[in-house]
Amino acid sequence: MYTIAKRFTRRAAQAGLLAAGIALAACQPTSLGSSGPAIGPQINPSEPVQVAMLVPGGTGNPDLDRLGRSLANAGRMAAADADGAKIDLRIYTATPAESSAVSAAERAASEGAKIIIGPLFADSANAVGNAMKDNNLNVLSFSNNTQIAGGNVYVLGNTxxxxxxxxxxxxxxxxxxxxxxxxxxxxxxxxxxxxxxxxxxxxxxxxxxxxxxxxxxxxxxxxxxxxxxxxxxxxxxxxxxxxxxxxxxxxxxxxxxxxxxxxxxxxxxxxxxxxxxxxxxxxxxxxxxxxxxPDTAMQQQFATRYRSAYGEAPHDLASLGYDGVAAIAALAGSGNRNAVNTVGLTRPAGFTGVNGVFRLRPNGTNERGxxxxxxxxxxxxxxxxxxxxxxxxxxx
Known part of the structure; x- marks a missing residue:
């Protein structure tokens, strides 16, 4: 028998948001710059592409920390699957606080990152996007909140x-x-x-x-x-x-x-x-x-591989870690010097990810089959x- 409490609790509501991948409220979105020059550097496809991934860690929340572990592991799988590309994936952990995410991103940029994948929460992703403008770096956030999309910020989450x-x-x-x-x-x-x-x-x-x-x-x-x-x-x-x-x-x-x-x-x-x-x-x-x-056949294949490699089931949102790295690897593997800038990231043909085909749109949102x-x-x-x-x- 399915019953609910007389009033839905805030804790249950927050759990529902996280489970569904619903992003939290955002700050002011970055400005849309699709009509201006390409954002992001060009790369040498014959050399390793340094990619920074910001994931939840040290949060004190077991569910969030497990999600961070899943995102990182999925990203490692995508880097290992790269065909013709060398992905130097570096994992940085951050708490949900904006300052923590920005600090991690700034450290990644100083260490040579060419692009930022993550963070999870919309407000932190927006803050990271603003912080990375001066570094001319794009941010592929795990959020699905389209209010933060635009300029150098993209959302990978299904909207x-x-x-x-x-x-x-x-x-x-x-x-x-x-x-x-x-x-x-x-x-x-x-x-x-x-x-x-x-x-x-x-x-x-x-x-x-x-x-x-x-x-x-x-x-x-x-x-x-x-x-x-x-x-x-x-x-x-x-x-x-x-x-x-x-x-x-x-x-x-x-x-x-x-x-x-x-x-x-x-x-x-x-x-x-x-x-x-x-x-x-x-x-x-x-x-x-x-x-x-999503494309259930591809999703099941990923889950089977993940269990075999890491001895546990992946988090429902782990696929976003794979997709972000896989997109960059696909571009670099084809010799595309624009693998981390807006020209390459928004190619109309899109990419094949864990949940099927997807593409990033010039306005920072995405489209998924x-x-x-x-x-x-x-x-x-x-x-x-x-x-x-x-x-x-x-x-x-």
């Missing part, structure tokens, strides 16, 4: 914009035109809602209604009648929920299911992974719903596979 666009685009192709959006009133919910609204507009669909709720049973209960009326009255074709917090998705979807609202009435879709943790797959309210997945999946009788079923390349017309 809400990517997920929303993938699901809405697929939905429109299936004939869904009228969307109802359900979102939390916290920071992540607001960011998710903006991504959904943008995706709906970009794909020529209509946002027919929206319902905001607080992180409490009472607030969720209060919106159920209006959602039920819209779904049962055929006023909408789809219900898109942010449901970021760990306890919200089970309660929200079960309450809708208890009211008789299923994907047969209006297609349910979610901005977060509905298959993690695995117990969610048995929830009545998520059956038939849609969510986005994802699959669309549903849940059928407690089993994940991929209904539209992840693309393996960026063909013309694909994406933004």
């Amino acid at each position: 809400f914009d990517n997920i929303a666009n993938r699901l809405v685009s697929y939905g429109v192709d299936q004939g869904l035109k009228r969307f109802l959006m359900l979102y939390e009133n916290d920071a992540a919910g607001q960011v998710g809602a903006a991504a959904i609204e943008s995706a709906i507009a970009q794909n020529g669909a209509t946002l027919s209604a929206r319902q905001q709720h607080a992180l409490s049973q009472e607030s969720i209960d209060a919106i159920i009648p209006a959602v039920t009326k819209a779904a049962k009255g055929k006023e909408i074709d789809a219900i898109f929920v942010t449901a970021n917090q760990q306890a919200v998705l089970p309660y929200l979807t079960n309450q809708l299911n208890n009211a008789g609202v299923t994907s047969a009435d209006a297609q349910m879709m979610g901005l977060t992974r509905w298959d993690i943790p695995a117990a969610r797959l048995q929830l009545p309210g998520v059956q038939g719903g849609w969510f986005a997945l 994802m699959a669309v999946a549903t849940i059928n009788n407690g089993q994940v079923v991929v209904i539209d596979p992840a693309p393996r390349s960026f063909r013309r017309g694909f994406g933004f």
